[in-house]
Amino acid sequence: MTYHAGAQAIFAQNLTKRFGSFTAVNNISFAVSKGECFGLLGPNGAGKTSIARMIIGFSPISEGKLLVLDQDIHTHAREVKARIGVVAQEDNLDPELTVLENLLVYANYFRLPRNVARERAEEILKFMDLTDKAGAVVDELSGGLKRRLTLGRALINRPELLILDEPTTGLDPYARQTNR
Template identity: 60%
Template sequence: MDTVSDIPILDVAAARKDYGAFTAVADVSFAVRQGECFGLLGPNGAGKTTTIRMIYGFSPRTAGTIRVFGLDIATAPRRIRARLGVCQQGNTLDPDLSVLENLLVFASYFRIPHDKARARAEELLAFFALEAKKRLSYEELSGGMARRLMLARALVNEPDLLILDEPTTGLDPQSRNTLWDRLLDLKRQGLTILLTTHAMEEAERFCDRLCVVDHGRVTAAGTPRGLIESHVGRHVLEVETPEPEFLEAVRLGGWQNERSGRRFIVYGREREALVALRERFCPEYGLLRPATLEDVFLRLTGRELRE
């Protein structure tokens, strides 16, 4: 028997988005359970933002089905949006309004009574450490404060699903970690979150499950740890400008490997075997480290620069 957490709050099945002859999203499928943080991980231009725009009804899908809270976004967009919180990648705050007014005006779109909206706004400003800034224009805020305000605005209607499109892009480390702390608090409170990102640390820290999207398609899906172990193992040995003898030993040993410029990267499940390989051929310059989600990301999407 399914528990509540096993019931998909979001179900995307073979979603497709075409712009003329160009396919931005091709048959993407995934489901998000109640109370989890699910990630869409991929490089710029992979189709992440297009996918979430279809989910909240901003961009009509070309094919496939998207159900949110059991409702089809094509036939019940207003009912769905009333229960969604969306924090877009770009800044969409109103420059003519103060910090507090940005929240109150947004609350009015959901017909939240003024007294309740004011109380909710004050609560969110305190939660995001913005109460001292509430009478300022958003243009007087730092980048990190503006992102926190956008996230606060997305929570005004107490949504059942929060959609975050690359929420920490462009932030300095201090602002990013402050925002991460607030997101962890929301996750602990049981809020369901759909997160798009190309930041590996962010994905590993927050996502219970995720799928890697590239060129509009899902290339892999699972838990962060499961993806790491299935695609690259548990440990990585990096060697810059390796000697021929080392390369031959890797070949004969059947190790998974790849090149990245002058670096040669070897993947393995057993640390001891990689330690022995390093000690034999490159004890002074071989870097042995745990495998990460970034290794998976680069193996699946490639290491070449993208425009």
């Protein structure tokens, strides 16, 4: 494993995650090149989510080295988070807000100017086939539509790196395959 500055979106070397005395991720090494689509496969409990959470800076690494977009996520959290998009395994939309409001609130985390946020939100709604649902309260959406919104929301900051944890959960076969 060699680190190539500027060429790798993720560089993980001897990455380990422990919860107390339990080792959830044991000494793994991998690199993801920029532009590459990289998947982690494994049964429930294999440690996929634990790896994703370290990459997005939600969980500190126990041992090893982890560079995300050439930065240490823990010393450069704000900078790295602005450049990545995240779809978590668990749904974390605001159920009381509408579809459009969820996108605008998320845009606000990235301090996007209001007009830019609106423009991108509309673009995302179109892309995810959710324009008709813009005014619908999230709580009333089906699981699949919520997932589509969560996927679209992750694009609001035009991320260089997208981390998707079980992205197709709840999507129907058509939505899984659609690639517009």
